[in-house]
Amino acid sequence: MLKKVGINATISSDHEIIKKAHRLILPGVGSFDAGMEGLRSRELLVLLENRVLHDCVPILGICLGMQLMTKRSDEGMSEGLSWIDAETVKFDFDDSQKRLKIPHMGWNTLRICKDRKLFSGIEEEPRFYFVHSYHVVCRDKSDILTQTSYGYEFVSAVSKYNITGVQFHPEKSHKYGMNLLKNWVDSTSQLVSS
Numbered sequence: 642m643l644k645k646v647g648i649n650a651t652i653s654s655d656h657e658i659i660k661k662a663h664r665l666i667l668p669g670v671g672s673f674d675a676g677m678e679g680l681r682s683r684e685l686l687v688l689l690e691n692r693v694l695h696d697c698v699p700i701l702g703i704c705l706g707m708q709l710m711t712k713r714s715d716e717g718m719s720e721g722l723s724w725i726d727a728e729t730v731k732f733d734f735d736d737s738q739k740r741l742k743i744p745h746m747g748w749n750t751l752r753i754c755k756d757r758k759l760f761s762g763i764e765e766e767p768r769f770y771f772v773h774s775y776h777v778v779c780r781d782k783s784d785i786l787t788q789t790s791y792g793y794e795f796v797s798a799v800s801k802y803n804i805t806g807v808q809f810h811p812e813k814s815h816k817y818g819m820n821l822l823k824n825w826v827d828s829t830s831q832l833v834s835s
Contacts, residue, residue: 642812646823654683664829665689665698669705673729673775674717676705686722693724699803699829704773707799707806716775724804727779727796738792744774749809751787751797758828759786759798759805763820769809770818771797776808803829 643650650666651658659665667689669676680686692698702710711721714729721729732743750766760767776795779785786805789797799806805825811818 642818643822646819646826648822648826654685656684656688659685659688659692662692662698664826665692665700667700667702667706667709669703669707669709671705672716673705673708673714673721674719676709677717677719677721680709689722693804697803699825700805701825702804702806703812704808704810707808708775708777710799710804710806711777714775725777725779725784725799725801725806726781727777727784727799729775729777731775732792732795734792741792744772745791746772749789749791749797751789751809752794753787754785755783756786756800759800759821759824761820761824761828763817763824767817767821768814769797769807769811769821770813771809773808777806 653659680689693700708714708729709722710724711727711729712723713721715731716729732745734741748768749771750768753760777799779796779799784799784801785796786798786800788794797808811821
């Protein structure tokens, strides 16, 4: 998807490539503990912390990648990256919502709570593709970038300084996803050049 919008990208867990990267994307498919173990086994935890928290390299977490940025998850026992003061919890519907399927899968709209840069040029109610059974609950409400309704309102994107996370999959969200990825690169250009 990045190549489709004219952005040169490399998929790698190589330490030297990550050390030179101007931006990082933390993707994620699978479970919380497996994701954290994958970072640990590749000895990426300290490197990512240095790049993101100390060097202030812009990072975008996608789906599980966003959840890994929290302190913990109902899905496992591992400690998360703790970059966002939040936890990841399983959808919990009351009796009137039991008909809703988990995982939440398909297209849904976002309610933008702050900073529209990421959604510049995207229509008023942007639609993105979701596939997830867990969602993020932020302790600091100022970290919430967007919310989405599925049985109840949940955090569908977070933003804190150089850290951005999205619960949806921009790479599967056609024109909306293409626009969002381009906007993310454009909006982080100032962070990269400073």
